[in-house]
Amino acid sequence: MDNRVPPRATGPGPRRRDRHGRGMRGPIAPPQVPLAASRAEVFADLVQDSVDRLERRWPQLADIDFLVLEVPRLDRPGQPWNDEAVPLGGTIASHDGRRARVVVYRRPVEIRTKGRDERAALVHEIVVEQVAELLGLTPETVDPRYGED
Numbered sequence: 001m002d003n004r005v006p007p008r009a010t011g012p013g014p015r016r017r018d019r020h021g022r023g024m025r026g027p028i029a030p031p032q033v034p035l036a037a038s039r040a041e042v043f044a045d046l047v048q049d050s051v052d053r054l055e056r057r058w059p060q061l062a063d064i065d066f067l068v069l070e071v072p073r074l075d076r077p078g079q080p081w082n083d084e085a086v087p088l089g090g091t092i093a094s095h096d097g098r099r100a101r102v103v104v105y106r107r108p109v110e111i112r113t114k115g116r117d118e119r120a121a122l123v124h125e126i127v128v129e130q131v132a133e134l135l136g137l138t139p140e141t142v143d144p145r146y147g148e149d
Contacts, residue, residue, distance in 0.1 A: 042116075043106045043123075044068050050124040054131060054143065064134065065101045066127070072105050088112070089126040091134050102130040 037045075047068055055061045072087050086108045094100040104126050113119040125139075128146050132139045139146040 040106060046120050046123045047104050047127065050127040054127065058142065061131065063099060065099050067101055067103045068106050069103055071107050089130045091130050093134070100134050102127065102134065
């Protein structure tokens with residue numbers, strides 16, 4: 001009688017639960033699949049797409065940092081807030097050798113939009129408005145298609 005263990009099959013086989021019964025082994029999807037991207041990463045990609053669109057026309061945007069924050073701070077001195085006007089974005093002018101910054105607040109934007117297309121349109125609108133404020137221009141000058149929908 002042969003007591004050898006048969007060789008293990010190679011290649012993709014049936015997925016099994018881990019040895020503690022806590023679920024499937026390995027990731028559900030490979031990292032390059034969109035399912036693996038978090039909502040924050042998808043949102044940051046929307047902001048970057050908007051910046052890329054504008055940079056073709058305005059190369060000086062390379063000197064501006066674009067940030068995504070979860071929510072605005074409501075305890076900033078000198079900032080009047082009311083219950084109805086939560087900001088969706090903001091600007092920080094350059095000072096003390098720091099570059100100018102445009103900030104887009106993810107959670108307020110997500111709350112106000114229903115789908116990816118609507119969210120992408122609102123993000124682009126916010127980025128255009130904030131860039132216009134930093135450059136001292138009108139949003140229509142920054143993006144001639146601003147306000148079209």
